[in-house]
Amino acid sequence: MIENFLAGSATLFGDPFTIGIFIFGVLGGMLFGAIPGVSMLTLAAILLPFTADLSPAQGVMLFAVIYCTGTYGGAITAILFNIPGAPENAPTAFDGYPMTQKGMAGKAVGAAVLCSAIGGVASALVMMSATEPLAQWAIMNIGPPEIFALVFFGLAVASSVGGRTIWKGWLSVLLGLLIATIGQDPVGGINRFNFGYSDLAAGIAFVPAILGFFAVSEIFIQAEKNVSGKYSAPKFNVDFPSFFELWAHKIAVVRSIFVGFFCGILPGIGATLAAFMGYGEAVRWSKDKNEFGTGKLEGVISSETANNAATGAAMIPLLALGLPGGALTAMMVAVFQMHDLEPGPLVFYNSPELIWIVFAAMFYANLSILFVGLIETKTILYLLKIPFQFLAPMILMLASIGAYISRGLVLDVIVMFIAGIIGFLLRRSGYSIPGIVLGLILGKIGEQNFAQGMQMVHYDLGTYFSRPICTILIVAGVLTLLKSLHSAFFQKTKIS
């Protein structure tokens, strides 16, 4: 493995043009990942035709690098302005933005940079050492019932994130699940709650909903404070987390690497579920559950470690089996095909040099996050010095553009503002915005896999329990639910 890695590194850095492509991918991924509405997918779609003029290794490497740095890029705006650059950065905002409000933006951004790099590098190392056996294991053992069970397990902890009481946390999650049912059902294609409006047939898109619930509702809340004279600007601070602060979260980092990797390896799942599951597991195992959602460093660490840990993992089913884990890896298939190649088992035998230059590039791209991210952080934090009356319109404008250009639909801008108003009212009443977003995103994934799983087990729910992984996850989820109910009934736990 080391010999192949060194050979891949030598090829990567032995040619100035290839180095240029690598640097372009690192910076482009970070930039497009950070701008709401556009994403690394936008950049990849723009670049796709041009990859025909590159060598196969350069083309696939460019996309792999964009995937790594783009997944990290959205964390910055999530932390500084409550605007997640992409759905996989949404959990980062749960605690990252409250940290900014407390004058701890430097620590949050620093942790995001470092943990993105750690998650990505660890994932790349596992990817390099065990791609084929891991892919075979995942494909043989994980089907729709297991993915549904995983989502159920993730949702079970959601009630304790961000709500004033557990009941309000659960109501928030249920609202998110309800919103997730808008649009065509994932199996039969039957329209639900679209009121004859065809644009709603595709359901509520993640990007405008996230922008509304997070960014727009936050603007409204800050505007209210401004009007009532209670507004205080976030304290400017560029202090990075100390080594000891990060070392104290070593278990959270390792756990998130495992969670992110596991989610990433599942075909069609990817980094978004990884980030939410990583965050959810941090809450589940924490002794201070009530501090999540209020600016806890562990929340940022868990989310950002997990989503980048999914990047290397998502390459495993792609390269070993030809099964893309998400939209960007699906576009990588197109890059392969433009060069008369197909990802899958044969590519290891037919084009080993391509595989190892991609592996090496992903490793170095994740390392680059550390260095470029730290430099970027020292400069971008100065945006916090902009007065609210100038910053708020800029954020609203940016969010509106982001909501519109993700699908080019005015509906999405309307959805964003409605979500903003709902979010504003619900936050004032102690409901959980993270819970709503969690329900929305996991609800869509969960419903689809539940329906597919039910078809597979011939609508006999009991058959779910004949599958060991499925059983373990469902039982763990039920126990978490019972514990949550116990807290609600007997301990009158107040959170957040």
Added chain:
Amino acid sequence: MKLNFKKQISTLALVTGFAATASMSLAGECRVAEASMDKPGGFPDRALTMIVPYGPGGGSGQVAAAMAEAVTELTGVSINRDHKPGGSGTVGMTAYMAAPADGYNVLEHIDDASSAHALDSSRPNPAEDLIPLVVSQVTFSQIYIRSNETRYTDWPSFVEWVQAQNGKATIANVSKEGSMERVIMKFITDASDMQIQQISFDKGAPRYGALLGGQVDALFEQPGDVRKFLDAGNFKPILTVFNERPGVFSDVPTHREMGMDFEPLLRFRGFYVHKDAPSDRVDWLKWAFQRAYCEDSYQAFNDSKFMNVIDSYRDTAGAIDMINAAIVQYRDVYKEMGLDVK
């Protein structure tokens, strides 16, 4: 309920299936003589926008990219692709119908647009509300099993095994209401007297992974989409849903050979412009897209997708015939299936 398959073989349906069979020898041939055409009134003097109602990584995204590249190679005119996925193509179609009908906006769509209109006539009719510029991909479906499968190895043993499972056997496909996949599976299961549970996966990766990992027993798909698994020896076809054996699948029986007497529904992807676009611009667009089909880059793309196995090309008139045939056929089938045809 058994369907009256013979009723399905309408005159118009013959245009779809038999014409494709008869013209297999024309696959990949260029049928536009003019190598160039003057731009009418300078049109287009800026980039075109192509609305694609599906994501960039799927079959539609890929054919849109290949055709856009070929048109640009041919004419020098850039094409910006605007992906609007969702609602089985509904969102993209709605957005397109609301876009200016000035010729600068074109649409990529698949046979789903025809079946959607067949089910609900208030949806745009691709043969009347739009003008087909070219249909550049026409393909058939097959049923696949794992190559290392031991429970069954061919179609007769598969049918026998499925019948013995009393409805417990599973097949992965896209089985949304009224979809081509669901209709053909209805034909097949009725004709073969077997019950099989269809598992609907709307994305390719989980669908193919389900067969690779043994989560399902078989897969319904088009050959171009699973070519890498065929080349790698992971999957093997056991039934071709087409009237004749295509050359590259000469060892795979067709549904007719296996005693199933129905007209196959085909998957087709094409490019359209709004019917109200200026006629001189439409003529230029027809030439550009039909001639772009002949470009080496596009032909190489179609070859890589098994899209030259049968005749994948329809000019405007041919496309209208095919769409009209498909609509009539789908509508008849929907009525027989008891669906609410509006």
